[in-house]
Amino acid sequence: MADDQVLTDMLTMLDRSPGVLALRVCVIELLIERQRFADALAHCGTALGHDPGNAQVLGLMMRCTTALSGGSPAPAPDATPAPGSTAAASAAQPDFDWAAAEDEVGDIIEPAFVHGVPSEFVTDEDAATVERPSLRLADVGGMSEVKQQLDLTLLGPLRNPELAKAFGTSARGGLLLYGPPGCGKTFIASAVAGELGANFYPIEITDILDIYTGASERNVHSIFEMARRNAPCVLFLDEVDALGHKRSQMQASTTMRTVVNQLLTEMDSATHSNEGVFVLGATNHPWDVDVALRRPGRFDRMIFVGLPDLAARTSILHYHLRDRPVAGIDLNALAAHTDGLSGADLAHVCTSATQLAMADSMRSGEVRPVGMADIQAALAQIRPSTGAWFESARNVVEFANGDGSYDDLALYLKRLKRR
Ligand SMILES: Nc1ncnc2c1ncn2[C@@H]1O[C@H](COP(=O)(O)OP(=O)(O)OP(=O)(O)O)[C@@H](O)[C@H]1O
Ligand SMILES: [Mg+2]
Incomplete structure (x- = not known):
């Protein structure tokens, strides 16, 4: 069945890119839909290892444990699918008429597009209601080299197109942020989104993929057409390695191969005028991205995003402790002692320390704020994940x-x- 092929394709992609959370969430939803709760639960565990405390995964986990303990799994929390989740859409509609939908394939509107990517199908009103991140580059702690490079190659030319032209540069082509996992690539991209406001379109890989033959390529084409109409703008493709895997390694997944081919065509300035269309990508493994995607005119520039520096660590720790009861925490000392940890590691330390204080509070019946000792205990348990x-x-x-x-x-x- 076509949708089982989707699950197989997604599992193959996940094997290659185990850190892509959106993909794993999709797989979990598909497994739940097929009542494979134990398998889904195992994936929830892995997902929480990457992103402890992820509310969506915790919700899915609860559905699995309820089902496995004999209860009927709680329904999906919302009839509205999560961004990019074809699986969620079908899970919410058990009586979905696949045959009828296949007849209408040419007219299918991906509901997920409305969440992040205004397509030609989305009205101005829809586009206006798309959530805009309020984060700014100034909110990104430290990482001054990365910010400078982004300013020079992306934000500057987009803000001053005439000036950029006079200097023989322009806002076109692509830029790939790369580096170890959990070190702020997606976070920095959200800050770029905040800087650019309406002209930033995040695209989830799952938004593009479609089980119907030809529909994924059409989705890629629609997204680029929309971008060309709205230039100057930035299309943001997160976790590009999942999408742009070497085509030779993709024998099993025809859908992905054709999507990559379509992406190559769309990014090719010889076939399309992409003036003012900037494609920002993020990946942990640029070396796994199809080399054709890194040729001139495509993702031809790369910016390395390394481990958070001192200032970044201070701001990460502050961010993750800001809504928690804390006492006697010396953020600067802590930041100085956590060199080598990624943003995700630091988030994990804060969560573990909070759990320790919470467990203590439950034992004593009195709220005890998170203190330095909890943080030290949590730090002793963690090894750099990178x-x-x-x-x-x-x-x-x-x-x-x-x-x-x-x-x-x-x-x-x-x-x-x-x-
Ligand atoms: N410079 C920074 N300032 C403040 N917070 C940061 C910074 N860098 C990272 N973070 C925090 O660290 C966490 C991990 O960052 P993010 O998810 O952007 O990493 P990533 O590089 O995209 O990881 P992955 O490769 O796994 O997708 C986030 O919770 C983010 O809030
Ligand atoms: Mg990321």
Whole structure:
């Protein structure tokens, strides 16, 4: 059945890109829909390992445990599908008429588009109600090199198109943010969104994928057409590695292969006038992205986003403790002692420390705020989650940097060694 092929395709993609949370959530929803609760539960565990406290995953987990303990699984929390979730849409509509839908394939409107990407189907009114992130680059702690590069290559030319033209540059083509997991790529992209307001369109991979033959390519085309009409603008593709995997590795997934081919065509300035259309991508593994996607005119520039520096760590710790009862926490000392941890690791430390204080409070019946001792205890339990990533990165720099694409990374690794 076509939808089981979707599950197989998604599981294949997940094997290659286990850190792509949106994809795992989709798989969990599909498994729940097929009543494979134990499998779904295992994926929930993995997802929470990547993003502890993720409310959507916790909700799905609850549905699995309820079902496994004999209760009937709670219905999906909302009839509205999560952004990009075809699975959620079908789970909410058990009597969905697949045959009728297939007849209308040409006219199908992806509900997910309305969430993040105004397509040609979305009215001005819809577009106006799309949520705009309020985050600004100034809210991103530290990372001054990354911010400077973004300003120079993306924000500057978009804000001053005439000036950029006079200097022979323009806002077109693509830029890939890359680096270890949990270090702020998506966060920084949201800050760029906040800077640009209406002209920023985040695209979820699951928004693009469609089980119907030809529909995924049409979705990619519609998104680019919309972007061209609304230029200057930025299309943001997160977790590009899941989408742009080397086509040769994609034998099993025809859908993904054709999507990548379509993306290549759309980004190709020889076939389309993409003036003012900027594609911002984020990935942990640029070396796994189809090389054709990194040719001139496509993602031809890369910015390395490394481990959070001191200022970034301070702001991350502050962010994750801001709504919790705390006492006697020395943020600066803590930031100084957490060199080597990613943003996600730091978030995990804050959650674990809070759990310790909560457990204590439950035992004593009195609220005890989170203190330095809880944080120290949580820190003792954590190991930097980026170790494996740095191992692959070292190999890439050593054996696959013939064209200098990873010079920034090489320099960073050298500096890291010296510390
Ligand atoms: N410079 C920063 N200032 C404030 N918070 C940050 C900063 N960098 C990261 N964070 C926080 O760290 C967490 C992880 O960041 P984010 O999800 O953007 O990482 P990522 O690089 O996109 O990870 P992945 O590769 O797993 O997708 C987020 O909760 C974010 O709030
Ligand atoms: Mg991310």
